[in-house]
Amino acid sequence: MSDNMCLGVTERLKPILAEVREIVQNDVLPIEEKWHHETANAADRWAHTPWQLETLEALKAKARSKNLWNFWLTKTGLTASDKGFGLTTVEYAHLAEQMGWCHLAPEVFNCSAPDTGNMEVFEKYGTEEHKERWLKPMLEGKVRSAYLMTEPDVASSDATNLEFSAVKDGDEWVLNGEKYWSSGAGDPRCEVYILMARTEAKGDDMSRRHKQHSMFVVPADLPGITKLRAMTIFGQDDAPHGHLHMKFDNVRIPADALLIGEGRGFEVSQGRLGPGRIHHCMRAIGQAERALELLCKRATSREAFGRPLAKLGGNYDIIADCRIGIEQARLLCLKAASLMDTGDHRAAGPYISMIKVAAPQVALKVIDEAMQMHGGVGISQDTPLANMFVQMRTLRFADGPDAVHRMQVARKELRGYTNQKV
Structure with missing residues (x-):
């Protein structure tokens, strides 16, 4: 690992990050509840309602007008193309965290899964015909x-x-x-x-x-x-x-x-899944941050037994542990991203497996504590927490279950202690 590893927000990234955060917090989050209501009550739940399409396209147009688009196409993702910002994986990771606050946000910036990974496949491995027919309209956000x-x-x-x-x-x-x-x-x-x-x-x-x-x-x-x-x-x-x-x-x-060739499916899949796992995990950190915000607002605005909820039971410890867990998981994610930026994907592999286990579990813990702080309303449709919990529990299966990633980490750890294959 490079001694010059920088995991913070660069000067180049600061204005971009601020604009992304502003759109997510002020434009996307306020429509989330209505979006779910529209879907739940639509005549055809497998089609977007006119309001959903109009609203989503307006948000995408706003993002594009500010050139806040296709961040996923990082330096490590560029081939002969000069499209995209050419951000480092670490820089994109900070953006992914902000977009993780709301499930709608990534699409607003054309950075949603599974499209980002599939666009990377077309960019790295596709023919010119593939790029013209599929990558071009995907880069424009026209198809999924x-x-x-x-x-x-x-x-x-x-x-x-x-x-x-x-x-x-x-x-x-x-x-x-x-x-x-x-x-x-x-x-x-x-x-x-x-x-x-x-x-x-x-x-x-x-x-x-x-x-x-x-x-x-x-x-x-x-x-x-x-x-x-x-x-x-x-x-x-x-x-x-x-x-x-x-x-x-x-x-x-x-x-x-x-x-690219017969028998090379694993080469393509690993080229696709490595960066995608980092993106997933940083979005999970965004979910954890949102849950902790909801937890703290509830803890300081409600009273029981004559005291603010924050001062009851072990809630100080719970809040502190949530913050500590988030910071630890974020740093581990950023370390994995930094290793991707060095070009040594083999060295990054165990760290990607580590974050794939750690980040969803931290997010789940924070979300669970936030639901507990809210009482019965925490598992209802009146907060986003129940949906957030479902998304994070699912992430423990997506792109490989915990057991597989733990096996990879353990094998790497044991390699220096035996001459046998483990």
């Missing part, structure tokens, strides 16, 4: 996308298990199988999928385990694609975004839908 990797019938935390097949037939690939937790596939604006499929028969050769899968670009409107159902999270289907269970029945795509 989904990332299809997880499968219902295998332990997808070990992606070498994936069985969804892609078979070459002349100048086409034929896709068959099922995918689920396809986040964003329910959005009516979703027009393209990045999909991982097995292109080599499963064998016992361990050296080839990570060379049996490939990554493809799949238009969302092809014949043979069936949206079986929306997956629910704690009973919520996250409409109109959605996490779909989908079936592909002899879906044909052209040979040039293959990204």
Whole structure:
């Protein structure tokens, strides 16, 4: 790790960060409650209401007019393109924290998942045709996308298990199988999928385990694609975004839908997931900060038994522990981001696994304490806390469950103590 590591807000970033914070706090957060109400009461919950579309497009237009757009395209994400700010990963991480305060905010700045990761895939690995057809309208915020990797019938935390097949037939690939937790596939604006499929028969050769899968670009409107159902999270289907269970029945795509080469799916997925995990975790820090703010406002504005809530029980300790946890998690996230900026992705790997475990757990702890401080209202629709809890609990599964990331961290830790593979 560089001795010159800088984890703070740079002079270049300060005005950008201030403008992003202003839009999130003054424009996005105030509409959140109405947004959820519109969705809950819409005639078609899988389509945005006119008010939602008009409001979202107005916010995006405001962000673009201020050039607050496509921050995700950092220096480490740039190839031959000079699009974007060219921020460092650390600088973008600070912005991601601010955008994490509200689930709508990332899209306002064209920095929402899974689009950011998919745009990175097109930017790093796509052909010129891919970039013109898909990346260009995505950079303009005109279309959305989904990332299809997880499968219902295998332990997808070990992606070498994936069985969804892609078979070459002349100048086409034929896709068959099922995918689920396809986040964003329910959005009516979703027009393209990045999909991982097995292109080599499963064998016992361990050296080839990570060379049996490939990554493809799949238009969302092809014949043979069936949206079986929306997956629910704690009973919520996250409409109109959605996490779909989908079936592909002899879906044909052209040979040039293959990204960079057969058997290189893991190369693409790791190039996509590393930065994305940092973004997720910094948004989790934003959620934790928002929850702590709500907790403290409640603790100082309500009384019970003749005293402010803050002074009852162990609430001082609870508030202090929340602040300590947030600061620790943020610094760990920024350290991982700094290691990405050095270009040593192998060194960054264990730290990305660390934050993927730590950040959601810290956020969950703070949100849980905020709900407790609010009493019954804390788990109702009258605060955002219940939705925040669902999002953070889900993040402990997204991009790899805790157990997988802990295994990676432990393996790295043990490597210096044994000559055997652990």
